[in-house]
Amino acid sequence: MFPMSLALLLSITKLLSFATAADVEAAGxxxxxxxxxxxxxxANLNLNGxxxxxxxxxxxxxxNTHKQEVGHAFFPTPFLFLNSSLGEPSSFSTSFVFAxxxxxxxxxxxxxxxxxxxxxxxxxxxPSQHLGLFNLTSNGDASNHIVAxxxxxxxxxxxxxxxDNHVGIDVNGLISVASMPASFAPNSTxxxxxxxxxxxxxxxxxxxxEYDAKNIQFNVTLAPLHVKKPSLxxxxxxxxxxxxxxxxxxxxxxxxxxxxxxxxxxLGWSFALNGKxxxxxxxxxxxxxxxxxxxxxxxxxxxxxxxxxIAVVVLLVTISIIIVFVLSKRKRKYAEVIEEWEAEYGPxxxxxxxxxxxxxxxxxxxxxxxxxxxxxxxxxxxxSKQEIAVKRISHDSKQGMKEFGAEIASIxxxxxxxxxxxxxxxxxxxxxxxVYEFMPNGSLDKYIFGRVEQSLSWKQRFNIIxxxxxxxxxxxEEWEQVVLHRDIKASNVLIDAEFNGKLGDFGLARxxxxxxxxxxxxxxxxFGYLAPELSRTGKSTRxxxxxxxxxxxLEVACGKRPVELRGCGVELVLVDWVTEFLRRGxxxxxxxxxxxxxxxxxxxxxxxxxxxICSHPVAEARPGMRQVAHYLQGEAPLPDMTPEDFPLFQSxxxxxxxxxxxxxxx
Ligand SMILES: *[C@@H]1O[C@H](CO)[C@@H](O)[C@H](O)[C@H]1NC(C)=O
Ligand SMILES: *[C@@H]1O[C@H](CO)[C@@H](O)[C@H](O)[C@H]1NC(C)=O
Ligand SMILES: *[C@@H]1O[C@H](CO)[C@@H](O)[C@H](O)[C@H]1NC(C)=O
Ligand SMILES: *[C@@H]1O[C@H](CO)[C@@H](O)[C@H](O)[C@H]1NC(C)=O
Ligand SMILES: *[C@@H]1O[C@H](CO)[C@@H](O)[C@H](O)[C@H]1NC(C)=O
Ligand SMILES: *[C@@H]1O[C@H](CO)[C@@H](O)[C@H](O)[C@H]1NC(C)=O
Ligand SMILES: *[C@@H]1O[C@H](CO)[C@@H](O)[C@H](O)[C@H]1NC(C)=O
Ligand SMILES: *[C@@H]1O[C@H](CO)[C@@H](O)[C@H](O)[C@H]1NC(C)=O
Numbered sequence: 001m002f003p004m005s006l007a008l009l010l011s012i013t014k015l016l017s018f019a020t021a022a023d024v025e026a027a028g029x030x031x032x033x034x035x036x037x038x039x040x041x042x043a044n045l046n047l048n049g050x051x052x053x054x055x056x057x058x059x060x061x062x063x064n065t066h067k068q069e070v071g072h073a074f075f076p077t078p079f080l081f082l083n084s085s086l087g088e089p090s091s092f093s094t095s096f097v098f099a100x101x102x103x104x105x106x107x108x109x110x111x112x113x114x115x116x117x118x119x120x121x122x123x124x125x126x127p128s129q130h131l132g133l134f135n136l137t138s139n140g141d142a143s144n145h146i147v148a149x150x151x152x153x154x155x156x157x158x159x160x161x162x163x164d165n166h167v168g169i170d171v172n173g174l175i176s177v178a179s180m181p182a183s184f185a186p187n188s189t190x191x192x193x194x195x196x197x198x199x200x201x202x203x204x205x206x207x208x209x210e211y212d213a214k215n216i217q218f219n220v221t222l223a224p225l226h227v228k229k230p231s232l233x234x235x236x237x238x239x240x241x242x243x244x245x246x247x248x249x250x251x252x253x254x255x256x257x258x259x260x261x262x263x264x265x266x267l268g269w270s271f272a273l274n275g276k277x278x279x280x281x282x283x284x285x286x287x288x289x290x291x292x293x294x295x296x297x298x299x300x301x302x303x304x305x306x307x308x309x310i311a312v313v314v315l316l317v318t319i320s321i322i323i324v325f326v327l328s329k330r331k332r333k334y335a336e337v338i339e340e341w342e343a344e345y346g347p348x349x350x351x352x353x354x355x356x357x358x359x360x361x362x363x364x365x366x367x368x369x370x371x372x373x374x375x376x377x378x379x380x381x382x383x384s385k386q387e388i389a390v391k392r393i394s395h396d397s398k399q400g401m402k403e404f405g406a407e408i409a410s411i412x413x414x415x416x417x418x419x420x421x422x423x424x425x426x427x428x429x430x431x432x433x434x435v436y437e438f439m440p441n442g443s444l445d446k447y448i449f450g451r452v453e454q455s456l457s458w459k460q461r462f463n464i465i466x467x468x469x470x471x472x473x474x475x476x477e478e479w480e481q482v483v484l485h486r487d488i489k490a491s492n493v494l495i496d497a498e499f500n501g502k503l504g505d506f507g508l509a510r511x512x513x514x515x516x517x518x519x520x521x522x523x524x525x526x527f528g529y530l531a532p533e534l535s536r537t538g539k540s541t542r543x544x545x546x547x548x549x550x551x552x553x554l555e556v557a558c559g560k561r562p563v564e565l566r567g568c569g570v571e572l573v574l575v576d577w578v579t580e581f582l583r584r585g586x587x588x589x590x591x592x593x594x595x596x597x598x599x600x601x602x603x604x605x606x607x608x609x610x611x612x613i614c615s616h617p618v619a620e621a622r623p624g625m626r627q628v629a630h631y632l633q634g635e636a637p638l639p640d641m642t643p644e645d646f647p648l649f650q651s652x653x654x655x656x657x658x659x660x661x662x663x664x665x666x
Contacts, residue, residue, distance in 0.1 A: 034277070035075065036270035038284035046120045046252070048072040049132065057286035061112060061255035064103050064263035070132030071264065074120040074252030079273050081116070081249040089245040091213040092116070093277040096253075096269040097225055099288050100153065101202040102262035103384055107348050107424065108153035108164055108200050109262025112255040114209060115148040120250050128258035128415075129156040130174065140173035145246050147171055149209045149220055151182070153199050154258060157413065158480060165199050167207075167234055169218055171244055178237040184223040185232040192232055197222065204267055204288060206280070208233075216240045225267075225282050259421060260348075348412065348424030348435075355390055355426050355433055357382055362392065369443070378438065387438035388423060391505075392431055414479065418471030420494055420504035439502065441495035448490055448559050448592070455592075456499075458599035461556050464501030465607060466632050468493055471503040472549060473625040476542050484540050488548040489529050489562075490555055528563035528574075532617050543619040546628065550614025554578055557607045559592030575615045578608060583643040606631065609638055612646055 037043050039057030047053070050062045050071035061071035081090050094114060102109040113131045115122075125132040130139070131150060138144055148170040155164040159174040168176030183194040197205060204225040211218050218241075219233040251271055255264040267285040270277040358379030359366050368376045368389060377390045412422050426433040444464065447456045456464075468488070475483040485503065492505040531547035534540065551562040554574050564572040581590045587608055591599065610631055616622050623631070630636040 033079065034270075034272035034275060036268075036278045036280070038268045038281060039286040040266070040269075041286075044076055046072075046074040046076045046250075048074075048120070048123065051253075056289065058288070059253075059266040059269075061253055061264040061266065062109070062257045062262065064101060065261050067257055067259060067261045068127045069261070070122075070125055070127045070254070070256045072120070072122050072125075072132060072252065072254050073266070074117070074250045075271070076120070078248035078250050080247065081245040081273070082247045084247075088213045089242050090273050091211055092251075092271070092273050093208075093210045093275065094251065094269070094271045095206065095208045095277045095280055097204050097206045097267040097280055097282075097285060098151065099202060099204045099265045099267065100151070100200050100262060101265070101288075102153075102200045103260055104381070105200075105202075106351070107260040108258075109260050109264070110154055110256045110258045111150060111152040111199070112253060112264045112266075113148040113150045113170070114207070114251070115146055115254050116245070116249050116251050118145045118246050118249055120252065122254055125254060125256075127256040129154055129159065130256065132254040132256040133170075134174060140175065142172055142243070144172040145244055145249075147241060147244055148254070149207065150174075150176065150179075151199055151207070152179075165196075167220055167222055169220065169235060169237060169239060171239065171241070177239055178218075178235050180234050182222060183234060184221070184227065185230040185234075186227065188230040188232040194232075194234075197224065200262070202288075204285075208277070210276075211239075211241065213241070216242075225285075229279075259415075259423065348422075350424045350426045350433075350435055352426050352428045352433075354381065355379065355435065358388060359390055362390075379435075387440075389436045389438045391434040391436065393434065414475070414483065416471055416474040418467045418500070418502050419474070420502045436504070439494035439504070440497050441499065443491050443504075444493040444495060444501065444556070445490040447495075448556055449561065455594045458595055458604065460499050462600075462603050462607070463499070464493065464495070465553060465556055466629075467501035468503055468552065469549070469625065469629050469632050471501075472545065473629050475503075476545065476625045482542065484542065485545050485548075486540050487529075488545060488552055490552060493552075528561065531619065533619050541619065542624065543622050546614050546622045546625065547616075547619075549625075549628070550611045550616075550622070551575070553607050553611035553614065554590075557592065557604060557611065558590050559594055575612065578612060579643065579646045582609075582612065582646065606638060609641065613638070613641065616646070 040053045040059045041055075041057035043053060043059075045051075045053070045059070048071070050060070050066065050069050051073040052060045052063075052071075054060050059073055061073060062069050079090070079092075081092075083090065096114065098112055100109065100112065110128055111131055113133055115133060122132060124135050124138065126135045130136075131148075131152070133146060133148060134140075134144065150166075150168045150170050152161060152166055152168060153164055155161045156174070160176070161168075162179050163181055165182045166176075166179045167182055168179030170176050182197045182199050184197060185192060186195050187193065199205070206223055206225055206227075206229075208221040208229055209219070216238050218235070218237050218239040220235040221230060221233040223230055253266060257264075265288065267288065268280040270280055272278070356362065358381050359377040360379075362375075362377055366377045366379065368378050370376070374391065374393045377392065379388045379390050380386070381388060412424075415421070420439065421437045423435045423437060425435060447454065448461070472485060472488065475485055487505060488503070492503065494502050494504045496502060529548040529551045531544040534544055551574065554560075555562055558574060558578065560572070560574055560577075562574045578587070578590045581587050587605060588601070590608060591604055610628065614622055614628065627636070631638055
């Protein structure tokens, strides 16, 4: 019964939008100067990427299941934005209705931009925070000639975003010339009070963007769909576009998703050059029938309406008593805490309830492992069916909490294919939960230390080594700040479905301005991977990370832990063990026996030697990660070295460290 009525509704909507879709008016000689689309059925638009017109007449810019996606939709013919017989560029005005429906209700999916562009081909535009408009090289370049109004739902600090829910005017780049938190003036004829709106609420909202070229005045106004245009614009800025607008410019939309997917819709759109864009009529727009819950809840309403009023009242009273009772209990069960740093950084907050359900109530059956700070659980998000790993961290001091605040802020923004991606977090009482992408093949140590049947081939090991080098290089040198990992080891390397290596557990990472060294007085890391100077200075540096990377290289090649402790004495120090083989001229004897002869001699020898070079007891003698990456890619030969370059005093310094009492976090 209900699918039939839906189909009927759909066809009515179809008919309606067909009648009103392409109301395009020509003016002047050849160029169209205004148009209005109340729904897009039958509209002739230039669509690219994920851009698509749905049978309901909605313009869908991105698909709600695809991450890192871009979608473009442009009016197919250009407008004359610069008429040389007039002194200034054309004024323009546009109005459109949009809706952003993220895949998870509380996880942003980047945003939408209205764009004026010299080309409809923005295929060079990147997804995620680049909104499909620019890439890393073109961003900020005056030769782009792109003006945009962005509806941005993530906070990209590198582009100076004010928050994760804002409207901005962009000229040639993503650093907005003006921006404001998404809000509107509900009673603008009487007062100038603004009320906040959430762009990712899934509710249709309307934008009016108007540019007055004579007064170089750019106004942008936002309001919920059924509110008439407030007389107070959200943004009202002087922006001189005379050097930006070219003679022929296209108008349209660009949109992107990032780490979370989402649907970006345009319901209606009007535009006018040198005039006022026609007001869209909300009653003519296609309806947003995207959530499956909608028809169900409509059915429910109907059902209730049929019931006897008295029965309803009795039932409601009973229900509300139960609900109040349950809620007050639940509230205590799921209560969360919000602190200052969260308001400031606030990325991707999951509700405790979501994670509780996803992990089966943090059941022991779902424990994947125990990290340095607490347990890691496997989880399944019930709505999206996405698998996640939840790291549950206990903290008991304010000091600890500050560290984690910094961790979330930094790692939430780190993006590299060889780093385990943080999807979000949750906080409740004494627990912090970090949500990561799930790595189906677990951690590397299980494979190389023989705890699982399957060992890894040399090819897989070498690829993983190169992956981790790339991830660490990104942390050390390619991001805007130096990030020290501080705990590189095989058990912190995770393996994805294709056996790529990803560096995980940034529990110890802290941000450092490039060039400065860490200031911590507490030595962190894992015994056996700690550079000798750490026990003296207590300061982590990029060199101490390189030392740990050296230990990692050796353990992957040799299949042995860096230090094997038995009882209270040190039995085997891997660096010294390998150095001993080097001295005897039998370096390849150090290779993991399980590999047999199945390795590429040159690669294996290079990894062993590089492991020793990185494990050099003198910090200054260790290479930087860029150099290491060059060696591994075969782009530079390893420096000549003799066994004498490797003094055999590492055992001694490791024993010292043991005596001094450096704690192990593993
Ligand atoms: C998104 O794409 C998938 C496959 O690529 C398709 O099955 C699905 O229907 C699309 N969703 C929407 C809302 O268009
Ligand atoms: C340019 O502006 C002039 C003066 O308003 C007008 O007469 C002319 O038709 C315009 N040219 C075009 C191509 O629209
Ligand atoms: C769009 O531009 C890219 C280069 O940025 C080019 O490779 C591609 O062929 C162009 N596509 C069209 C349809 O013109
Ligand atoms: C960046 O975009 C510009 C044009 O928008 C294009 O010419 C250039 O090739 C792109 N660069 C990369 C690295 O894709
Ligand atoms: C708008 O402001 C006027 C004057 O302050 C007030 O009387 C009226 O109630 C306000 N309306 C709303 C909807 O807030
Ligand atoms: C509206 O949002 C801004 C920025 O997110 C915030 O500073 C402000 O307190 C919010 N106002 C209200 C009334 O919630
Ligand atoms: C822009 O907004 C200002 C008020 O901030 C108003 O005076 C002006 O008329 C508006 N201009 C346009 C083109 O809407
Ligand atoms: C805008 O900039 C152009 C030069 O780029 C200048 O000639 C013009 O006077 C400026 N317009 C205003 C209103 O300042």
